[in-house]
Amino acid sequence: MKEASGLLARVKDRRGLDEVWRLLPEARLVGGSVRDLLRGMPVHDLDMATPDAPADVLSILKSGGIKTIPTGLAHGTVTAVIRGEPYEITTLRRDEETDGRHAVVSWTGDWAEDAARRDFTINAMSLDRHDVLHDYFGGLKDLADHRVRFVGEAGRRIEEDALRALRFFRFDARYGHGEPDAEACQAISERLDLIDALSAERIASELLRILTGPRVVETLSVMKDVGLLAHLVPASDIQALHRLLVCQAPEEALLRLFALCHVDWSDLGERLRLSNADRDRLRQYGENTPVLDPAMLEDDLRRVRFRQSLPILLDRSWLTQASVLGVPDKGWDRLRTRLQHMPQPVFPLTGQDAKDAGLLPGPIMGAWLKAGQSWWLEQGCRPDRKACLMHLAGASELREKSD
Template identity: 75%
Template sequence: MTRPSGLLARLNDRSGLDELWRLLPEARLVGGSVRDLMRGVPVHDLDLATPDYPEDVQKILRAGGVKVIPTGLAHGTVTAVIRGTPYEITTLRRDEETDGRHAVVAWTENWEEDAARRDFTINAMSLDRNDVLYDYFHGVEDLAAHRVRFVGEAGRRIEEDALRALRFFRFDARYGDGAPDAEACQAISQRLTLIDTLSAERVASEFLRILTGPRVVQTVTAMKDVGLLARFLPAPNVLSLQRLLACQAPADAILRLFALCHAEWDDLAERLKLSNADRDRLRLFGQNVPDLFPDMTDDDLRRARFQQPLPVLLERSWLRQAHVLGEPDHGWTVLRQRLERESQPVFPLGGNDAKDAGLVPGPAMGKWLKAGQAWWMQQGCLPDRAACLAYLSSVSEKTET
């Protein structure tokens, strides 16, 4: 189906695009850029497809004075850079072989054949330089109906790339409305073992994006119902996630992941091969130290600020609020405001103070400083350097080994 669209008029600046079309007149905008133009939302990446072979695309662009980066020649992709803006250009393709993870592709000049290998109908539309929209699989109607459907047979699309099972739920959360497509859910439930062939990193990347998206509880529940979630998260705590959302906590993927899996975060972190930074955050959430509660005294507050960085305390406050109450407030907002107003306490003694007290680097010095810090914290992190030295002198800690 083709139709005049008027979509190009929605671009704030199409000068770079016009320059590419002058050199590659058969190219078309494809995928998410077309979908977002139709939705009337800002388009951040303008991706194009062309029947020209990648080697020819590079020659044509360079001859026209355009910088070209061969970002993915094996898949027919080059990136053109015009006045600092990148444009990804991919040669039309068809799949020759697929194994659920990778595809062997061949070039084609058939636009419908290229569109047929895409995942969802709303991502399979294209737009040419004359503002004509090409829609081979009824993506226009699906987008208007807030419906996410696979192109062609859902089962076949998943067998080509098992990650599409997760992508389906991510796209359905963002662009769908109501219950997910029944054919897609059935196809996913019948091919769950394919998920096990994916790398942990690919699964984690897609799932973390799902967790930051809209309708997250409905999406996670739908994934649980078809058996998909159990492939990497056997016992999700959906109620805990609901309580976190009820508190209006930030839409942070690791925060929401911990709410879902707090009883098994260590195993899940290993299973998904999460980054060290993400594992560290989960570990701190799991320790729940220092404890946080709305009626903390000023001394408790300073001790907490000394023990952990402010961002971690704020994140943990949301989890604690959800765990204890699951209510929007009950003093937690005030607690976070107090934490943010409180300056970072700094223990006033250091190695030079220990040396002045006659200690040499080693266990005795460490014990001396540790004793001073423990007393300083007991006093609400308020005593200054002189007071800490006076305390240590009075208890003669410097003489112990």
């Protein structure tokens, strides 16, 4: 089906597109760029498809003076760089073999065949240089009806790539409305074993995007009902996440992930193959020390500010607020403001001070600095360098050890 669209007028800068179309006149805008143009949303990635073979695309673009990068030739993708902006151009494909994770593809000149291998109808539309919209599977109506459907048979699409089960819920949360497509949910519930073959990294990427998208609690509840959530995170607490959202905590993926999985967080980072930095954040959330309280005195506040980074303290304040209250609270808001306005305390003594005091590097120097820091913390991180040195000079036990 072809329809005049007027969509190209919504492209902020058409010069790059026009250069591609000058050399590849049969190419079309595809996928998310078309979907978002239809929704009147800003489009940042102008992805294109073409019936031309990848080697021909490279040759044609190069001969036309356009910088090219063979970003994914095995899957038919070439990136054209025009005025510093990338344009991904992929040759029309058909799937020859699929195993639920990867596909062996071959090239085709049939636009409908290429569209048939895409995931959802709203992602299967294309737009040509004449501003004509090509919609083979009713994506335009589904977009207008706020309905996310798989292209063709839902079960077959999931068997081609099991990650589409997660992508369905991410897209439904953003573009759908009301009850998710029943055929899709049924197909997902019958193919949960395919999820186990996916890499943890791919699962984590989709899950974290779901957690920062719209309708989070509603989406996760349906995922739980079809059995998918338990395959991703065996122990989940949607109500705890809901309490965090009610507190109006930041839309931060790892924060929401911990709230959802706080019951069994200890191996969460390993299970999802998160970065070491993210695993460390989860550990600090889980250990939940030092304890935070809106009524903390300034000395206590300086101590926690010294012991832990500001971002971790703020995150932990939201998690604690959600746990103990589960509603917005001015006291917790004031605590966060106090933390943000408080300069990071810095212990004023260094190893050089220890050397100047006649201590050689080693256990005695470490004990000297540790004793000074402990006293400094007891005093609310207020003593300056001179006061710390005076205190240590009068510490008989340390003086005897240094002798």
